[in-house]
Amino acid sequence: FSFSPPSQRTHYASSSCLYSSPAVKENEQHENQQQQHSHSLLWEKTLEVAPDSYVNPAIDLAIRPPEKGGTGILAVDDVKKDTIVLCLPLEQVGMIDAASILDSAPEGEDAVFDMLNVMWNKGVASEKNKKKGEDTQEGERLAVLVGIIAHLQLTRYKDKTAWTATEVKEGHALEESRRLGLFLDAMPLLPQQPTPNNPLQHPFPTHFLYWDDDEIEQLLQGTMAQTKAREVRAGVGLVIREWSAAFLKEHSSMKQSEILNAIFSAFTAVLSRSFGDEAGRDLDGAGRMLVPLVDMLNHDSEEPNVSWQWHVGEGDEEKIKAGRGDIAVTTLKDVKKGEELYKCYGWRPAWDIASSYGFVPRLKKERWECSVIPLFPAVLDLAPDVIATPNQISNDETSLDLLLESNYGVLVKAVLAAVDAANEIEARQNTDSGSEIASKVKTDRPAQLDRLEVMSLFRPPPALTANDFPFARRQPCVVVGTKIGASDQITSSNQQYHREALKKVLPAYRAAASAIAQLRLNHKNGDSSSSIQASQMAMAAASLDKGTDWDEAALKLIRLGINDRIQTIKGDGKAASTWLAQSTTVRRLDEISLQHRQFRADMSSDIREAELNVLHTLYNELNTLA
Numbered sequence: 001f002s003f004s005p006p007s008q009r010t011h012y013a014s015s016s017c018l019y020s021s022p023a024v025k026e027n028e029q030h031e032n033q034q035q036q037h038s039h040s041l042l043w044e045k046t047l048e049v050a051p052d053s054y055v056n057p058a059i060d061l062a063i064r065p066p067e068k069g070g071t072g073i074l075a076v077d078d079v080k081k082d083t084i085v086l087c088l089p090l091e092q093v094g095m096i097d098a099a100s101i102l103d104s105a106p107e108g109e110d111a112v113f114d115m116l117n118v119m120w121n122k123g124v125a126s127e128k129n130k131k132k133g134e135d136t137q138e139g140e141r142l143a144v145l146v147g148i149i150a151h152l153q154l155t156r157y158k159d160k161t162a163w164t165a166t167e168v169k170e171g172h173a174l175e176e177s178r179r180l181g182l183f184l185d186a187m188p189l190l191p192q193q194p195t196p197n198n199p200l201q202h203p204f205p206t207h208f209l210y211w212d213d214d215e216i217e218q219l220l221q222g223t224m225a226q227t228k229a230r231e232v233r234a235g236v237g238l239v240i241r242e243w244s245a246a247f248l249k250e251h252s253s254m255k256q257s258e259i260l261n262a263i264f265s266a267f268t269a270v271l272s273r274s275f276g277d278e279a280g281r282d283l284d285g286a287g288r289m290l291v292p293l294v295d296m297l298n299h300d301s302e303e304p305n306v307s308w309q310w311h312v313g314e315g316d317e318e319k320i321k322a323g324r325g326d327i328a329v330t331t332l333k334d335v336k337k338g339e340e341l342y343k344c345y346g347w348r349p350a351w352d353i354a355s356s357y358g359f360v361p362r363l364k365k366e367r368w369e370c371s372v373i374p375l376f377p378a379v380l381d382l383a384p385d386v387i388a389t390p391n392q393i394s395n396d397e398t399s400l401d402l403l404l405e406s407n408y409g410v411l412v413k414a415v416l417a418a419v420d421a422a423n424e425i426e427a428r429q430n431t432d433s434g435s436e437i438a439s440k441v442k443t444d445r446p447a448q449l450d451r452l453e454v455m456s457l458f459r460p461p462p463a464l465t466a467n468d469f470p471f472a473r474r475q476p477c478v479v480v481g482t483k484i485g486a487s488d489q490i491t492s493s494n495q496q497y498h499r500e501a502l503k504k505v506l507p508a509y510r511a512a513a514s515a516i517a518q519l520r521l522n523h524k525n526g527d528s529s530s531s532i533q534a535s536q537m538a539m540a541a542a543s544l545d546k547g548t549d550w551d552e553a554a555l556k557l558i559r560l561g562i563n564d565r566i567q568t569i570k571g572d573g574k575a576a577s578t579w580l581a582q583s584t585t586v587r588r589l590d591e592i593s594l595q596h597r598q599f600r601a602d603m604s605s606d607i608r609e610a611e612l613n614v615l616h617t618l619y620n621e622l623n624t625l626a
């Protein structure tokens with residue numbers, strides 16, 4: 001990519017038009033030029049106002065043409081391993097976190113801050129009273145940060161575009177939006193109304209929040225990305241409803257669509273640029289914050305060459321807790337002149353990176369990926385004769401399926417309890433025998449995959465019973481991850497990872513097999529209302545129930561489940577091309593919209609491919625196990 005020194009740098013695009021067409025119309029050029037300077041301005045100004053900041057002379061900001069991925073940080077000279085290349089004192093650089101901005105907001109002055117304060121305090125209170133195993137309130141606190149950004153950006157927009165004094169109210173929002181102005185400018189925002197000459201363009205067209213509903217449904221059909229995208233979009237819908245009164249009050253002179261745009265783009269900014277607060281300052285480290293400059297580092301999970309950490313002297317823990325530490329970026333290896341600096345945003349599978357960051361990392365050699373396998377796949381195919389005579393099958397299938405459906409909560413809890421029991425036994429056995437290989441895999445595996453997670457996907461109603469089930473139902477799935485390679489080559493260490501991944505989820509399938517057996521039995525005995533006995537499932541999962549060989553049933557369930565997933569994800573493999581073809585024939589879209597569609601179609605293929613890769617890999621391994 002091109003890089004020119006600061007004095008004569010060509011300013012291309014900020015993240016706000018990362019993916020938009022390089023062919024800018026003339027009447028948009030002035031506006032874009034303003035945006036084009038935003039990252040460099042921010043870079044220079046941040047360092048100027050933060051006298052204790054440090055930038056190694058061997059690095060500089062790289063602003064590249066939009067098609068090359070926007071801003072990044074470049075080594076302009078060789079840098080040795082373990083060198084600090086950037087160190088920023090949080091106190092001086094204008095970082096944004098919810099707590100500090102809300103703490104200084106005077107009560108009763110501003111309806112948006114008041115509302116966000118209530119939401120924040122509710123989150124904090126429930127976090128404190130949280131029982132073990134309950135979900136954290138991270139989503140809500142992330143939303144509060146979004147609300148703050150949207151509010152400050154709208155205020156900044158009015159302030160910058162010279163609205164009248166009555167429309168730009170003096171107060172905390174105006175002060176903060178001026179203090180953080182350049183940082184806010186470097187985030188995506190699109191408050192203007194579309195006009196025939198200036199169509200509304202998405203500030204971040206690859207982000208799921210900007211896909212159309214039919215794109216989510218058609219292109220992502222069956223993938224985990226679809227579930228995640230639906231969740232994020234539903235969450236945004238909920239907060240918008242909750243926030244609309246306060247936002248309309250504070251920004252009464254703005255159009256509703258402008259407020260909506262600001263909230264949407266603030267969501268993409270927070271999802272794609274915020275950090276977890278590792279200092280634990282904000283209750284268990286669940287709070288998020290935005291830090292300028294450090295947020296210009298792009299992602300590489302396979303070969304990151306830098307990492308960031310809190311930088312404090314001995315005895316400075318109190319400083320970190322109060323959000324006054326330095327954030328330091330250090331090289332992990334020797335970096336050559338001209339190379340870009342990449343950090344790893346954390347181990348996250350393709351669908352997850354896509355839903356936060358709006359891109360799918362390309363696989364260069366091997367990486368951790370995950371997919372889900374249904375716990376109760378195609379239950380009805382298992383052995384219908386056990387529950388009914390052939391001519392009763394369709395009715396009885398329906399009722400057995402209903403039984404699974406109505407026992408959903410109990411089932412999932414029982415499966416998790418069963419897995420805990422099995423893990424305890426395994427842990428005891430491991431301490432006795434001290435398995436070296438197992439412990440190597442344990443330390444290498446990303447923490448997310450070391451715990452078993454059950455999540456819900458939606459599945460369409462079965463064909464036979466569509467009339468009885470005109471609604472999509474939840475399907476409990478187990479998250480399974482393994483290391484996959486860019487090629488088909490399976491190294492022996494990879495094989496070990498696949499095997500461990502299957503071993504990890506086996507207890508869940510033992511429990512599921514036991515549950516299905518119990519439900520069938522109840523059903524056969526005419527007792528369709530009894531719930532499943534968790535204790536029995538736990539015994540089956542841990543193979544304490546010596547009388548039954550649940551392993552065979554469990555392996556069969558996994559195999560069926562993997563097949564089920566492969567068919568669902570593959571089933572719509574043609575969707576992207578059909579859908580793209582419609583763009584020109586049916587929809588007659590303009591060039592930019594077509595380009596965005598192409599981005600989305602490509603992303604969806606990458607997401608599908610990553611999930612299918614995991615599933616095929618595990619299926620092959622299952623065959624060697626059996």
Ligand SMILES: C[S@@+](CC[C@H](N)C(=O)[O-])C[C@H]1O[C@@H](n2cnc3c(N)ncnc32)[C@H](O)[C@@H]1O
Pocket residue numbers: 014015018069070071072272273295296297298299300356357358359361
């Ligand atoms: C924290 S920002 C990094 C700076 C960003 N490039 C910018 O222009 O401001 C994260 C965003 O950068 C882009 N990004 C980061 N790593 C990337 C990669 N490996 N490939 C493509 N885009 C990437 C994505 O748009 C992502 O949402």
